[in-house]
Amino acid sequence: MAGNMLLEMKGIVKRFGHVEALRGVDFHVEKAEIVGLVGDNGAGKSTLVKIIAGVYQPDAGQMFFEGEPVVFRHPSEARARGIEIVYQHLALIDLLGIDRNIFLGREPLKKIGPFKVLDKEKMEKEAGRILQEIGLKRIRSPQEKVAKLSGGERQSVAIARAMHFKAKLLILDEPTAALSVRETRKVLDHVLDVKKQGVSVILISHNIYHVYEVSDRIVVLDHGRKILDTPKEEVTPEEVIEVIRTGGAVIAT
Numbered sequence: 001m002a003g004n005m006l007l008e009m010k011g012i013v014k015r016f017g018h019v020e021a022l023r024g025v026d027f028h029v030e031k032a033e034i035v036g037l038v039g040d041n042g043a044g045k046s047t048l049v050k051i052i053a054g055v056y057q058p059d060a061g062q063m064f065f066e067g068e069p070v071v072f073r074h075p076s077e078a079r080a081r082g083i084e085i086v087y088q089h090l091a092l093i094d095l096l097g098i099d100r101n102i103f104l105g106r107e108p109l110k111k112i113g114p115f116k117v118l119d120k121e122k123m124e125k126e127a128g129r130i131l132q133e134i135g136l137k138r139i140r141s142p143q144e145k146v147a148k149l150s151g152g153e154r155q156s157v158a159i160a161r162a163m164h165f166k167a168k169l170l171i172l173d174e175p176t177a178a179l180s181v182r183e184t185r186k187v188l189d190h191v192l193d194v195k196k197q198g199v200s201v202i203l204i205s206h207n208i209y210h211v212y213e214v215s216d217r218i219v220v221l222d223h224g225r226k227i228l229d230t231p232k233e234e235v236t237p238e239e240v241i242e243v244i245r246t247g248g249a250v251i252a253t
């Protein structure tokens with residue numbers, strides 16, 4: 001089991017002024033595991049994943065990645081270890097093409113004499129390959145503006161971007177919020193594809209049925225505490241909903 005561990009967090013505490021968003025949370029993700037992270041509004045889900053992604057620093061607790069203690073002072077440090085987070089409100093730039101969005105902030109450069117310029121051909125070619133992989137090649141060209149994409153296509157591009165940069169842990173915060181049934185299906189299929197490639201995923205969603213369908217393990221947070229952490233087979237979606245609704249009181253009965 002230890003050799004299979006990708007991320008381990010122990011006793012994580014995070015305060016925002018008087019609000020204790022996380023009150024000593026233990027959390028882990030194994031290699032190629034999909035963990036569904038659920039809980040009511042304000043439970044601490046986003047805070048926990050933002051700590052993993054280096055956006056926030058915990059006030060107490062320890063974090064280990066691939067067996068080593070880590071402290072991420074900035075998102076770039078988490079990224080450098082292969083941790084990618086895709087937010088509900090995606091950081092894609094509408095007026096740029098799909099290709100430019102995939103390489104945003106990590107653009108390949110080429111040398112022309114003494115100068116370095118963006119390697120646009122390389123971006124277009126790679127983006128075309130990525131679109132092919134995610135099944136959008138026929139309908140979208142790499143240079144098409146992101147503004148034209150549907151919500152599901154935007155999620156797919158963001159997931160593909162993370163995969164292109166060799167993510168080991170992909171964090172998806174509400175990826176299916178506001179998507180149609182068909183688009184949701186595609187995004188969930190991408191999550192399963194990502195796992196097949198050996199990548200781990202943390203999936204946050206208010207839709208327990210979406211989470212339940214793809215997750216290997218379900219973790220419930222409630223008011224900054226972990227109240228359930230179980231292999232999926234051991235609970236039904238209705239039981240998970242009940243645990244969230246009662247704040248874990250149902251476990252004791």
Ligand SMILES: Nc1ncnc2c1ncn2[C@@H]1O[C@H](COP(=O)(O)OP(=O)(O)OP(=O)(O)O)[C@@H](O)[C@H]1O
Binds near residue numbers: 016019021044046
């Ligand atoms: N930057 C911040 N400043 C102050 N308080 C914050 C901040 N971020 C989160 N909180 C508070 O911390 C608690 C946990 O919030 P968090 O966003 O992690 O919950 P969540 O489970 O992701 O909720 P939701 O499902 O509504 O997104 C809440 O009480 C929230 O108001």
